[in-house]
Amino acid sequence: KNQVEQSPQSLIILEGKNCTLQCNYTVSPFSNLRWYKQDTGRGPVSLTIMTFSENTKSNGRYTATLDADTKQSSLHITASQLSDSASYICVVSAGGGSYIPTFGRGTSLIVHP
């Protein structure tokens, strides 16, 4: 069964600090991994996508890494801002024409001033 596990479940940091969110997956055959940001009361928005051959991808202050051998990904947020407060969801898609990505439960990040 395809699964995506995220840690920590929640995280509180001070504005300006860095943080790293983790994602472990068992999805086969692997196609790609996305990180989404979901603001409270809104739909998720895609931040990054990584395929099997990519190790690192950046989007502004967000940097995602992928280790396809250990089936782990991380999302690093640099110099956090209050607007980074949101839920961050790891989503893994399988190959072979699958229509259904597998969602993690998300990490809830709160950035305090």
Place this chain on the structure above:
Amino acid sequence: SQTIHQWPATLVQPVGSPLSLECTVEGTSNPNLYWYRQAAGRGLQLLFYSVGIGQISSEVPQNLSASRPQDRQFILSSKKLLLSDSGFYLCAWRAGRYSNQPQHFGDGTRLSIL
């Protein structure tokens, strides 16, 4: 550009009443469409997906049904709501069957059952 609309944004319904949530997509054709439910503090649970008009796949047995009467219209329905149907309902679309395309989500409907 493509946009997705969901309505209503919030809804309060009594137990046993019917439900109809609508989702429409603009600026694309033949999208894959999805309905998700998100309980408080939980992940997104896929309820239904559709790859074409009249083609609906259900992921979990439940009190809800879905229909796709037009290419870019996806409707979530119930004949009689249960307390357990409360939650945050999200509609999403994706271009075609290729999994490297992102899902684009609407802003959801907050459904409260009294």
